Amino acid sequence: MTISFDDFLKVDIRTATITRVEPFPEARKPAFKLWLDVGDLGERKSSAQITRHYDPETLVGKQVLCVVNFPPRQIGPVRSEVLVLGVPDADGEVVLVRPDLTVANGGRLF
Template identity: 50%
Template sequence: MEQPLSWHEFEKVEMRIGTIIEAADFPEARKPAYQLVIDFGSEIGIKKSSAQITHRYQKDDLVGKQIIAVLNFPKKQIGKFMSECLVLGSLGTDNDIVLLTSDVKVTNGLRIG
């Protein structure tokens, strides 16, 4: 286990709830991935992300799903695609990603903490 974070350090990580509004194939990615468009509400707006979640999820099943993402990491260029946030997930038993989601529909943009 890594060195423990202080509460002050944890508060710097801006994790928020967003709803996936589009999911598309990302054939240029080195590992199978989707390009996601995520709505984080009126104050934050729409952000894009690349996610290696093709093993467990179909594109049609992702649209409308609320997920948790980190918004204050630097943007990352992946091929011709600019990823603007990091969608969070846990490593499943088959080395696939299981998205972190809300079990109750909440307002997009709510902060996790």
């Protein structure tokens, strides 16, 4: 399926820095609760199934890309406000999508 460039622009993908990480033992699959600084958009929360390659101590301070204009989803007791983006490794486990240089939080992907 092809989409127009205008359709692509409807998806608001921004940079964010992970500021806090906690285990999410209530999740059906292993996950973390994340707090992200999205610049002018403020702090947003998310849940991410990224426990295979990451641990809380190494995630804090990492920049990631996330979709900020999906409606919030309730995932157990967590209200996920953004979708943190990742791609699968050879085993189908999530590898985060990140800028390769530090950029401003809230910067929009183009």
